[in-house]
Amino acid sequence: MYTRRVFLRLLGVASAAAALPFPVGCGDNADADVPLFFDAHQWATVDAATALILPAAERGISASDARAVRYIDRLLAAFDQVSEAAPPTIFAGGPASGRQPAPDAHGKSTSAFPPADMATFLPLTRAQEIAWRVRIFGSAATPGGDFNDALLGPTVGWRDLYTDAVTRLDAVAAATSPGATFLTLGPADQQIALATVSSEVSQFGQALIEHTLEGVFCVPEYGGNADRAGWRLARYDGDSIPLGHAVYDASIDAYVDRPEEPTSTPSPHAISEDFDSAILDALTVAAVGSGGKKFF
């Protein structure tokens, strides 16, 4: 890593760009829509659960479209294919993704793209490895990870949380309707089953919400945000290095905004829809409850 980076730095971005084309997004396992940890039933069940957290609305994009389930699966499998050349898939590299080009001296896009640094994951320190193994496998199953268990109780790993929750969701479904599984329930019954299991095991409910939203909106190198579905949903620019949103132009000794994605002025095609009535109600409750105000 160190040697490669110093080498690239000495070459500079322009020369490194000679290695184009870089793949958009990342290769191998992160892109394949197959489980590395879940079995097929667990995968389908968690996929359906994420779509209850974030279903399609105005823009027709759901957590399932963004493949949040793939993000969760890759997180749970982060230590499964580790070698010296392939660290755990916890921290994507930097500084660039290779999706954005370098700007020229006046801020215009060029055809020079930096290396896809984010596609290469970074080694963990000894302590970081313990932290992430505790999260995924639990403190009791992680050497050196149980140092506060006598005081705080053991940490249940996410693998167990998810696999146990799938079993429990199916049990709730079968209790609702003999022979049913979570996947065969209608949407309303799925909602009830998920709410039941999430309240029984609040750690699962919270983990599912957090992981679903991370999987929808993360940089795609982690396996989620397929086809930038999450960023399209939120009308979000995503990573911008090295292009950025403005450049200092030495020829005029001033900053220049990028015309399509400016920093200091409104975006040229920004759509500022009025809030839905339900959102207006939620904001009114939040504002007044906080000691603030609805001004108009």
Place this chain on the structure above:
Amino acid sequence: MAFPSVTPNVLGNDSLAAFDTIVIGSGAGGSAVARTLAVAGQKVLVLEAGPNYFPGLDVPDAMPVPLFSNDELKLQVRSFIQQDPLIEPRSFRASVAAGARTFVGDVNGLPRTVGGAAVHADMKYPRFRETDFKLGTLLGAIPGASFADWPVDYATLERFYVEIEHKVGVQGPDAASDDPFAPAKSKPYPMPPGLPMLANTLLADGARKQGYHPFAYPTAVASRPYRGRPACVECGFCSGYGCPTNAKGAPAVTLLRDALLTKNVQLRSGAVVTRLVKSATGTAVRAVEYIDAAGATQTATADRVVLAASAVETARLALLSEVGNSSGQVGANLMFHFQTQVVGVLRDRVHGHRGRSVTMGFSDFRGTPGDPDHPLGGIIELATNADLIGEAKNYALQLGKTGPLLTRLLEQSPLRDKLVAMIMQAEDAPQVTNRVDLDPALTDVYGRPAARVTYASHVFETSAREFYVPKMLAILESAGAQFGLVAPIDAPSASRHVMGTMRMGPDAATSVCDPRGQLHDLGNVWCADGGLFPTSSGFNPTLTLQALALWVGANIAAPGNPTSVLEES
């Protein structure tokens, strides 16, 4: 399974084997001291607990290529730079009466990396004011509070401010457009302001309509190519993120890199200090014990030791080592900036995810000591919300919205793309009872007792909050906001501005360090971080922390003539 470290664990001159000084911590304070001593010819060993994310930091003639990125998951969710609360937890309680602890997790955690806590910062670099150094005198006795004058005044520090502003590269307003309440400066900022963010401009207009005086926020981010670093491209991933281009004048790529290039400095990363070992007489520290990146226990020795691990960690280390505490004041007078956040929701999108997080502010709410019509609050940062995952979790977990309404909230984005914010960094009254000590049972992954924070707000800061919140809401209305929301007071405080615990002062009974930063109790140990601050002021602390650390280092390098080390004025 063992993995290779991110980058080699030794930076700088790896052939050095004997050292004059050990500096514990490579951040804002430690880098300033290490550079000063190295330039003066000392051999310096810097011990840094975190890993190095700046590959090539010690390579001459080229800047490092950092491992930071526009990756919210890595930087804001997965603790890439931040102290990971699972392996380095802290505990919290509001008072001794609350029991051993009421919370375990992230309590004012700061980054654990080469370059220190400032790696996460968006580098807001205002100076303190002249009166901020005299609040003990100007405020008089306040029940329950322990305000004190600083043993060093603004006039003494002024040239040290200039030195840091030029070494790190601060962009800021010229005299005509500056904060009308700003203190006197002997030299202008080295760079003009970069682009203002749209969201800041709209709020600044609202503030002007209410009679206040917004200005371009002094910020250690290059707005022009500066000393080998590029001008910022406004990538938008600033506060909470390491800089992917080195446009931020973070300690790693400024003072620390300078220090490493002198050949008089060796930096060992992944070196977690466990204990300062006292001499036989107990009046000095003769060695520093640490756990290295591979997990082995090591010992380093030098003539003197400088503690610069941040206010909480420096106090924790002194307590773990049972040094410096004859006063009983190690860990006491812990201060945060008391942050009040008031946010507005606009109807239009203002894309707070582009730009440097905070580009404008005003200081009308800093107030005047002793004037009840202008209570001491703090500078107002005009801010935004840049983080999409954070926005989504806010709707789902704080507001409790999932399902179709969550999706619609994310599509319409009231709390990110249409959000404007004001953050007041208010004076936090020092209190002897607000302190860091060692948790009796909680440990970190290295087996060290965790730091425990005992902290409750004083009416001094809560009354200032009540005074200024209506004025902040009025600004939002003038700026055209549809809604104004007031964030609750958080406990434990989420502030990353951590000060006090190693108070500097002339009296060994009520302070830990003397007026030049040396511990009253020990003949060869100094402190050079935010722990020294007797009071917190109402301005972002890092510039003052660095100026003060430089002053401490200058007094070690050139006793009696500290200004002789200055190069910029």
